[in-house]
Amino acid sequence: xxxxxxxxxxxxxxxxxxxxxxxxxxxMMQENxxxxxxxxxxxxxxxxxxxxxxxxxxxxxxxxxLAMGLDPxxxxxxxxxxxxxxxxLYTYMNMNAYLGELERSASFKDKIRTQKxxxxxxxxxxxxxxxxxxxxHKADFVPVGKDQEQHLEMTRQFGNRFNRMYDVEFFPEPQAxxxxxxxxxxxxxxGQGKMSKSGGAGDAVFFDEDDDVTRKKIMRAKTDAGPQEPxxxxxxxxxxxxxxxxxxxxxxxxxxYVDAYxxxxxxxxxxxxxxxxxxxxxxxxxxxxxxxVKADDAYLAKAAKIGAExxxxxxxxxxxxxxxxxxxxxxx
Ligand code: AMP
Numbered sequence: 474x475x476x477x478x479x480x481x482x483x484x485x486x487x488x489x490x491x492x493x494x495x496x497x498x499x500x501m502m503q504e505n506x507x508x509x510x511x512x513x514x515x516x517x518x519x520x521x522x523x524x525x526x527x528x529x530x531x532x533x534x535x536x537x538x539l540a541m542g543l544d545p546x547x548x549x550x551x552x553x554x555x556x557x558x559x560x561x562l563y564t565y566m567n568m569n570a571y572l573g574e575l576e577r578s579a580s581f582k583d584k585i586r587t588q589k590x591x592x593x594x595x596x597x598x599x600x601x602x603x604x605x606x607x608x609x610h611k612a613d614f615v616p617v618g619k620d621q622e623q624h625l626e627m628t629r630q631f632g633n634r635f636n637r638m639y640d641v642e643f644f645p646e647p648q649a650x651x652x653x654x655x656x657x658x659x660x661x662x663x664g665q666g667k668m669s670k671s672g673g674a675g676d677a678v679f680f681d682e683d684d685d686v687t688r689k690k691i692m693r694a695k696t697d698a699g700p701q702e703p704x705x706x707x708x709x710x711x712x713x714x715x716x717x718x719x720x721x722x723x724x725x726x727x728x729x730y731v732d733a734y735x736x737x738x739x740x741x742x743x744x745x746x747x748x749x750x751x752x753x754x755x756x757x758x759x760x761x762x763x764x765x766v767k768a769d770d771a772y773l774a775k776a777a778k779i780g781a782e783x784x785x786x787x788x789x790x791x792x793x794x795x796x797x798x799x800x801x802x803x804x805x
Contacts, residue, residue: 474506474507475506475507475613475614476506476507476508476509476610476611476612476613476614477502477506477507477508477509477612477613477614477615477616477650478508478509478510478511478606478607478610478612478614478615478647479495479499479502479508479509479510479511479615479616480510480511480512480513480516480553480603480606481495481510481511481512481513481534481538482513482516482517483512483513483514483517483527483530483531483533483534484530484534484670485529485530485533485534485670486533486537486670486679486680486681486682487534487537487538487541487679487680487681488668488669488670488677488678488679488680489659489668489677489678489680489717489720489752490658490659490661490667490668490669490677492541492680493657493659493720494656494657494658494659496538496541496542496543497657498616498652499538499543499548500541500542500543502548502616502650503543503544503547503548504547506614508547508548508549509548509549509551509610509612509783509784509787510538510543510548510549510550510551511550511551511552511553511556511606511784512531512534512535512550512551512552512553513553513606514527514531514552514553514554515553515554515559515560515602516553516599516602516603517530518595519584519591519593519595519596519599520588520591521591531552532767532773533681533767535550535552535773535776535777536763536766536767536773537680537681537763537766538550539766539772539773539776540759540762540763540765540766541680541759541762541763545775545776545779545780546779549780549783549784549787550776550780551777551780551781551783551784552777552780552781553606555777555780555781555784555785556609556781556784556785556788558609558785558788558789558791558792559602559605559606559609559788561792562605562608562609562788562791562792562795563598563601563602563605565795565799566601566604566605566608566631566635567598567601569631569634569635569638570598570600570601570631572597574627574630575597575598575600575601576597578599578600578623578624578627579620579623580599580600580620580623580624581596581597581599581600584596600624600627600628601631603624603627603628604624604627604628604631604632607625607628607647608628608631608632608644608647608791609787609788609791609792610784610787610788610791611644611645611791612645612647613645613647613648614647614648614649614650615628615647615648615649615650616649616650616652617649617650618656622649625647625649628647629646629647632644632645632646632647633646639798639799641798643794643795643798657720659716659717659720660712660713660716660717661676661677661713662675662676662677662678662690662691662693662694662695662713663675663676663694663695664694664695664709664710664713675690675693675694678690678691678752678756680756680759680760680763681760681763681764682760684753684757687749687752687753687756688749688753691745691748691749691752692742692745692746692749694710694713694714694745695710695713696710696711696714696741697710697711699737699739699741700734700735700737700739701737702737703735703736703737704735707734711734714741714744714745714748715727715730715731717748717752718730718744718747718748718751721748721751721752721754721755722747722748722751723751726747726751730744730747
């Protein structure tokens with residue numbers, strides 16, 4: 474079976490964009506691949522979170538991914554810092570990563586601009602740690618968005634460089650996972666681009682929030698002045714609302730509102746009420762499960778332990794060979 478690796482940023486609560494854009498893909502992968510999904514808590518240290526915030530965020534995403542259906546028996550869902558082999562390989566791979574190439578990485582250039590006062594060495598070597606996350610499980614595939622393609626290319630480069638340096642064929646070249654069909658992009662409620670946590674208040678609908686909060690956000694979603702003449706094109710705001718409807722409403726219901734827009738009889742208030750109720754039908758049972766899982770310390774501990782054991786088994790297998798290849802041979 475082929476191996477897939479994907480990281481999860483511990484950024485707190487998950488929203489609809491995360492669900493349709495990431496979690497649903499993970500649910501498919503765990504059925505068909507040898508899957509490693511890790512919560513990237515070591516990566517997040519570059520932003521200097523407090524210990525409480527870090528642990529709270531890791532706990533939240535762990536509980537949410539489990540509640541949404543990731544099954545510790547089917548995949549390896551693990552916390553990055555539970556696998557010390559990762560930091561060990563990171564140390565070795567850093568010796569063969571060059572300043573010039575690291576400085577050229579788009580994500581580093583971006584961070585230099587956005588966090589001028591915290592340009593730490595961890596940011597510079599971020600692509601090395603990302604490469605290690607993938608190489609340590611000898612992954613065949615990594616699901617990546619456009620902005621991550623450069624990191625995957627660097628991963629191949631670091632793996633190949635290691636192979637050449639020691640004259641071995643050890644690390645395979647990971648490929649971008651190609652999804653059949655279009656990648657889903659879930660729009661936000663503020664009418665600007667995709668749904669995101671940082672998109673401002675009211676942009677994202679989170680699973681772990683109360684029904685009334687969700688209803689209010691949707692009722693306040695940006696619309697326009699309404700269709701001025703029959704069959705006029707949808708403005709960006711309205712197109713976004715229809716995109717959201719297509720994710721959660723029955724096709725016939727969406728069609729009813731498309732037709733109402735076309736003949737100018739649409740009432741945005743009704744449309745949003747419909748959207749809110751259908752969204753809550755999807756969200757409510759998942760939210761109940763998130764709250765159950767979050768309160769179940771024993772289950773969280775068991776899931777994290779199973780994940781760590783699976784990941785360490787694979788990582789330690791790789792590291793035994795890496796140490797031999799490098800020339801760290803035991804005298805005892
Ligand atoms: P982030 O919240 O930026 O850490 O993203 C976590 C995962 O969710 C990534 O795989 C993103 O591609 C996915 N994701 C986040 N927001 C959206 C969105 N609005 N539409 C589709 N996918 C998303």
